[in-house]
Amino acid sequence: MQKGYFGSFGGMFVPELLMPPLLEIEEAMNTIVPGEAFQKEFNAMLEDYVGRPSALYRCPNLSKKLGFNLWLKREDLNHTGAHKINNALGQGLLCRHMGKKVLLAETGAGMHGVATATAAAMLGLECVVYMGATDVVRQSHNVRRMGLLGATVVPIESGTKTLKDAINAALRRWIADQRTTHYCFGTAAGPHPFPTLVRMFQSVISREARAQMLKKAGKLPDYVVACVGGGSNAIGAFNEFIPDEGVQLIGVEAAGTGEPGCHHSAPLNLGTPGVLHGAMSMLLQTEDGQIEPSHSIAPGLDYPGVGPEHAHLQDCGRARYVTVNDGQALSAFHTLSRSEGIIPALESSHAVAWAIENAAEIPKGSDVLVCLSGRGDKDIGIIEEYEARKGC
Amino acid sequence: MSILTDRIRAANASGRKAVIPYLPGGFPDRDRFWKELASLDAGGADVIEIGVPFSDPVADGPTVEQASLDCLEQGVTLAWILNELSCRKGTFKAGLVLMGYYNPFLQYGLERLAMDCAAAGVSGLIIPDLPLEEAEPVAEILAGSGVDIICLIGLNTPPERLKAYAKAARGFVYFVSVLGTTGVRESLPEEVLQKLDEVRPMFNLPIALGFGISRPEQVAPFGDRIDAVVIGSALVKHLRDGGSGEEFMRCWR
Numbered sequence: 058m059q060k061g062y063f064g065s066f067g068g069m070f071v072p073e074l075l076m077p078p079l080l081e082i083e084e085a086m087n088t089i090v091p092g093e094a095f096q097k098e099f100n101a102m103l104e105d106y107v108g109r110p111s112a113l114y115r116c117p118n119l120s121k122k123l124g125f126n127l128w129l130k131r132e133d134l135n136h137t138g139a140h141k142i143n144n145a146l147g148q149g150l151l152c153r154h155m156g157k158k159v160l161l162a163e164t165g166a167g168m169h170g171v172a173t174a175t176a177a178a179m180l181g182l183e184c185v186v187y188m189g190a191t192d193v194v195r196q197s198h199n200v201r202r203m204g205l206l207g208a209t210v211v212p213i214e215s216g217t218k219t220l221k222d223a224i225n226a227a228l229r230r231w232i233a234d235q236r237t238t239h240y241c242f243g244t245a246a247g248p249h250p251f252p253t254l255v256r257m258f259q260s261v262i263s264r265e266a267r268a269q270m271l272k273k274a275g276k277l278p279d280y281v282v283a284c285v286g287g288g289s290n291a292i293g294a295f296n297e298f299i300p301d302e303g304v305q306l307i308g309v310e311a312a313g314t315g316e317p318g319c320h321h322s323a324p325l326n327l328g329t330p331g332v333l334h335g336a337m338s339m340l341l342q343t344e345d346g347q348i349e350p351s352h353s354i355a356p357g358l359d360y361p362g363v364g365p366e367h368a369h370l371q372d373c374g375r376a377r378y379v380t381v382n383d384g385q386a387l388s389a390f391h392t393l394s395r396s397e398g399i400i401p402a403l404e405s406s407h408a409v410a411w412a413i414e415n416a417a418e419i420p421k422g423s424d425v426l427v428c429l430s431g432r433g434d435k436d437i438g439i440i441e442e443y444e445a446r447k448g449c
Numbered sequence: 450m451s452i453l454t455d456r457i458r459a460a461n462a463s464g465r466k467a468v469i470p471y472l473p474g475g476f477p478d479r480d481r482f483w484k485e486l487a488s489l490d491a492g493g494a495d496v497i498e499i500g501v502p503f504s505d506p507v508a509d510g511p512t513v514e515q516a517s518l519d520c521l522e523q524g525v526t527l528a529w530i531l532n533e534l535s536c537r538k539g540t541f542k543a544g545l546v547l548m549g550y551y552n553p554f555l556q557y558g559l560e561r562l563a564m565d566c567a568a569a570g571v572s573g574l575i576i577p578d579l580p581l582e583e584a585e586p587v588a589e590i591l592a593g594s595g596v597d598i599i600c601l602i603g604l605n606t607p608p609e610r611l612k613a614y615a616k617a618a619r620g621f622v623y624f625v626s627v628l629g630t631t632g633v634r635e636s637l638p639e640e641v642l643q644k645l646d647e648v649r650p651m652f653n654l655p656i657a658l659g660f661g662i663s664r665p666e667q668v669a670p671f672g673d674r675i676d677a678v679v680i681g682s683a684l685v686k687h688l689r690d691g692g693s694g695e696e697f698m699r700c701w702r
Contacts, residue, residue, distance in 0.1 A: 225506075
């Protein structure tokens with residue numbers, strides 16, 4: 058009877074009113090998505106519109122300095138500037154196949170909002186994006202982009218005014234508008250079938266990266282590293298490497314300021330199992346089961362939960378989840394910008410930071426593949442403010 | 450028979466629909482909550498739903514959400530509600546139900562929950578984010594404790610799911626009147642009548658109509674299709690505006 062579990066994590070913990078639309082998406086995922094027509098159209102869009110395959114780039118300067126080969130999977134080069142477009146286009150196309158007219162989305166950093174607004178514009182769909190009021194302020198550039206693309210952005214003033222509350226609000230809206238609307242969930246979290254559906258669309262990252270590594274390095278990477286908020290770029294980067302036991306999978310969570318007792322976004326490292334937003338996963342919560350606020354300098358990581366498949370990969374030991382704090386991420390942001398001429402998103406900077414911070418432990422000559430999930434233009438305001446506050 | 454079924458059937462036997470007010474635990478404040486709970490009971494509530502506050506109540510509209518957050522601010526927990534109820538066990542005529550989201554129940558511990566609900570005189574749980582697919586393990590743990598899991602169904606629940614719910618349902622059936630969240634509405638969708646005609650023969654249990662209801666005249670058109678009515682946001686508003694539970698019950702009895 059239970060559906061969508063990864064070990065003991067996952068499931069469909071939603072109001073009964075949301076079960077019919079979720080089961081409709083599950084059916085569409087199993088029948089429409091694998092179909093030849095869908096795949097042909099989707100792959101053509103990835104190639105011609107997104108610009109895939111995205112480059113696999115070996116950083117010459119940093120590799121020399123670090124003593125291992127640092128490879129970047131350049132999702133930042135995708136149209137709209139992040140991996141989010143892979144999923145938004147996939148779900149947008151599915152929305153159209155299901156005969157629905159509106160794409161509803163939630164967004165934290167704004168990248169999923171921009172990607173959904175883009176997909177909606179291209180596919181001739183309406184778009185409504187829910188965004189926490191705090192994120193509306195700190196990612197104002199992306200809010201303006203969404204407006205230009207014709208989307209309606211709805212600021213959410215309740216709760217912590219971040220991604221968590223935007224998801225609550227979007228789920229409420231979806232309950233009411235399910236007959237006309239597809240909820241384009243932005244990450245590999247939430248109720249079944251979203252973790253599986255999002256993984257399907259994001260696995261293009263590891264499918265390409267695996268082939269590119271074999272071609273360029275002549276071998277698989279020793280490490281695959283990706284930042285983990287909800288976990289969509291990470292599950293996309295990990296998926297095709299899961300059967301390759303020699304490849305170490307490293308997920309990087311945000312440790313916030315890193316001070317004792319600070320807010321952070323590391324449920325896999327510091328959370329406990331619980332149910333939020335439709336899935337059993339690892340959560341930041343009190344002993345009474347109330348959800349605790351999260352924090353990261355990277356808005357896209359600022360979420361108290363995580364996709365259930367990551368909780369399972371941790372549980373069964375296939376992937377290792379580590380933490381990087383705000384300062385380390387910012388330092389990696391500058392290092393990559395100045396060493397290679399690539400300005401990474403603050404989210405992706407967490408993954409880059411792990412590779413830099415752990416250079417001493419990574420065997421010389423290893424191949425370390427980092428998923429550069431997005432570009433950092435959106436974060437310039439946050440960085441200026443952070444550095445002004447710290448007196449940098 | 451379930452205490453909840455019994456209370457609703459008793460009201461129906463006396464020629465009226467059972468009245469089920471929803472009061473968030475610890476609302477409007479921790480002391481007044483117990484006074485209002487007693488006055489709802491004295492005012493003739495047949496079953497009372499006590500809300501267990503949660504930080505992320507996705508099935509609730511702004512009125513209940515704010516009440517829930519206010520209660521959390523005051524330190525209300527499931528443990529506090531159950532402990533205080535157990536001290537008052539036997540003082541309420543109405544059947545008592547806890548309504549809350551799954552995570553606080555899960556963290557409390559389901560075995561402990563079954564034991565403490567029984568000790569506190571709680572006869573049922575309404576858990577909006579626990580659909581059929583996820584409810585079975587919880588129902589197994591609660592089996593034999595005298596605590597029913599109340600199922601929620603709605604306008605969009607298809608016949609095959611209704612059949613499955615009919616097998617699992619205990620106590621009463623909670624029919625959600627709108628495709629939406631809790632909160633007062635001017636009118637209910639016309640398709641509710643038609644759906645209730647489909648639902649009615651499938652369940653051998655009382656049917657309670659909830660979500661969006663604030664006035665008795667809203668439920669009059671449903672006639673014998675329903676056995677009970679749940680009123681939540683309207684009561685929260687009434688108490689926020691300085692009203693009492695007793696006054697509230699006067700217009701419903």
